Every structure is written in structure tokens, then in C-alpha cells.
Amino acid sequence: MKKVIFLLSIVMFLFKTSATANYDKKFYDFSIEDITGEIINFNDYKNKVILVVNTASFCGFTKQYDELQELWDLYKEKGLVVLGVPSNSFNQEKKNNADVKEFCEVNFNINFPLTTITEVKGENAHEFFKWAKENHGKSAIPKWNFHKILINKEGKVEDTFASFTEPMSKKIIKSIESIL
Numbered sequence: 001m002k003k004v005i006f007l008l009s010i011v012m013f014l015f016k017t018s019a020t021a022n023y024d025k026k027f028y029d030f031s032i033e034d035i036t037g038e039i040i041n042f043n044d045y046k047n048k049v050i051l052v053v054n055t056a057s058f059c060g061f062t063k064q065y066d067e068l069q070e071l072w073d074l075y076k077e078k079g080l081v082v083l084g085v086p087s088n089s090f091n092q093e094k095k096n097n098a099d100v101k102e103f104c105e106v107n108f109n110i111n112f113p114l115t116t117i118t119e120v121k122g123e124n125a126h127e128f129f130k131w132a133k134e135n136h137g138k139s140a141i142p143k144w145n146f147h148k149i150l151i152n153k154e155g156k157v158e159d160t161f162a163s164f165t166e167p168m169s170k171k172i173i174k175s176i177e178s179i180l
Contacts, residue, residue, distance in 0.1 A: 023135055026155030030128045035086070035101045035114040042128075049158075049179050050081045050151040051167075052128070054120040054142045056092035057103050061146035065108035067167035071176075072112040078180050079153075082112040082167075087120045090145055120147075132157050148172065152179045 027050065028043045042050075053068060065084075072082040086093050086100045094100045097116050104110035120129045120142045132140035132149055136157035140149055148161040150172075159175050166172075 023156055025131060027128070027131075027151045028155045030126075030131070032085075032118065032126060032128065033116040035097050035116060037097075037116065040083075040113060040115065045081050046155070047153050048079045048081050049075075049153060049176060050083055051172075051176070052083045052085060052149045052151065053167075054085045054087045054089070054118075054145060054147055055114075056087060056090060056145040057094045057100060058092040059090070059145040061144070061163050064146050064167055065104065065110060069108060069110055069112065071167045071172075075176060075180065076112075080176060080180065084110070084112060084114040085120060085126075086114060086117045087142075087145070088117055089120045089122070089125075089142065092145055093117055132160075136160065150175055150179075 028046050031039050031041045031043075034040050051068075051071070053064075055065070056062065068082050068084065072080070076082075084104070086097075094103060094117075100117060101114065104114060119125050129140070129142070136149075139160045140157055144163045146163040148165065148167070150158045150160070152158040158179055161169075161172055
């Protein structure tokens with residue numbers, strides 16, 4: 001029996017996933033500029049659940065802004081932060097922050113936090129996105145706009161969701177509610 005447990009332990013070690021990553025840093029160790037140029041210190045979000053979403057104004061998924069706002073309205077009092085990260089990494093964002101801010105407010109009545117236009121993949125990606133990839137693996141790399149990264153209260157990546165997964169989907173709601 002001890003031999004079986006030992007062999008299982010070795011197999012489990014060899015196939016360990018990024019979910020057991022040894023985080024040198026946590027989400028709270030980063031900061032980013034908001035859409036108006038003020039610094040958002042992620043440490044201010046300690047003990048909250050954060051849904052980070054790279055967004056774009058000219059994307060087919062842009063209608064997801066409505067559901068992101070709905071998610072924010074439903075769960076912000078319970079400790080959820082929706083953080084929109086406008087990005088031109090896929091060449092579908094406006095040219096400046098003022099235009100993005102106006103677009104989001106006028107067309108979607110957005111009042112959750114938005115960052116400045118930020119790179120989300122590759123060498124020029126913001127450090128948060130590099131950290132997410134390092135600690136959670138390839139699923140944390142945005143493949144397109146409206147990719148979602150869910151951060152738990154410990155400041156670690158809890159899960160990631162592809163662009164096709166809508167913000168108010170059962171899958172995302174269940175994940176958020178399980179860690180709030």
C-alpha cells in the first residue's frame with residue numbers, strides 16, 4: 001500500500017498543473033494607470049474577487065460591455081471588482097483613452113474601473129498579464145478581446161474564460177459566487 005501511495009505521489013508531482021503554482025508575487029503587487037491617468041494600486045483590491053477583462057471598442061464581442069456592467073452592478077457590494085483593460089493588441093481599439101472612455105460611457109453606461117489602453121500579450125504586455133501567464137499557464141494569455149481572468153481573494157488566478165464565454169454565463173457566475 002505504501003508503494004502505491006508513493007507511486008501516486010510521484011505521478012501527481014510529474015503532472016502538477018499551474019493551479020499549484022508557487023506565486024512569487026500576487027495580483028496585489030501590481031498597479032496600472034486608469035483611463036484618466038491615475039494609478040490603480042491593485043493592493044486596494046485586497047480581499048476582493050477581481051475579473052480582469054481585456055476589451056476593445058471595435059470587436060464583435062464589444063456588446064459584452066453590457067453584461068460586464070450588469071455583473072459589476074450585481075456583485076460589487078459583495079466584493080467583486082470588474083476591471084476593464086482596453087487593449088489594441090488585436091488592432092480593434094480606439095486610438096486614445098479619452099475616446100475609449102467616452103465610447104464606454106455613452107454606449108454602455110460603464111462605471112466600473114477602466115485602465116489606459118494596455119498591451120495584454122507578448123513582450124510588451126503589462127506585467128500583470130506576464131505574471132498571469134507565468135503562474136497559470138497559456139490559458140491566461142488573451143487569445144482575443146474580452147478574454148477574462150478571475151483573481152481570487154488570495155490574489156491568485158482562480159480561472160480564465162475565453163472571449164466566447166459571456167460575463168453573465170452560468171460558468172462565470174458559478175466561479176465568482178464560489179469565491180466571493
